[in-house]
Amino acid sequence: MTTVILLHANYDEEHLKEVVSEMQTMGTPVIRGFYCECFGAFLALEGCHRIRAAKQLGLVPVFEEVEFEDVTEVVNDVCEGILEDDDTFETIIDRAVNSANHGGMVEFEDE
Numbered sequence: 001m002t003t004v005i006l007l008h009a010n011y012d013e014e015h016l017k018e019v020v021s022e023m024q025t026m027g028t029p030v031i032r033g034f035y036c037e038c039f040g041a042f043l044a045l046e047g048c049h050r051i052r053a054a055k056q057l058g059l060v061p062v063f064e065e066v067e068f069e070d071v072t073e074v075v076n077d078v079c080e081g082i083l084e085d086d087d088t089f090e091t092i093i094d095r096a097v098n099s100a101n102h103g104g105m106v107e108f109e110d111e
Contacts, residue, residue, distance in 0.1 A: 016049050
């Protein structure tokens with residue numbers, strides 16, 4: 001089992017439907033993030049809709065590991081302004097805990 005924690009738990013139901021439709025054609029998504037040993041989970045830095053769509057379609061995303069020094073750049077490429085350049089690892093972990101506590105956690109069966 002692979003547990004994925006989203007950086008934020010927010011998503012739009014209409015956009016999710018669009019992503020599910022696109023994913024039926026495009027296939028398995030690649031999601032950037034890093035493995036967080038303190039949670040025993042992959043912390044996804046992007047793709048909250050793609051992760052949920054993959055789950056609905058029975059797909060297991062490909063998880064691409066990002067170096068910690070690249071985290072802010074990756075997140076701001078996707079959702080500008082969520083992280084500041086001086087955010088610490090602790091800030092990111094706090095966001096992950098908050099997200100997980102508000103429905104931002106998805107589990108996938110390992111293939």
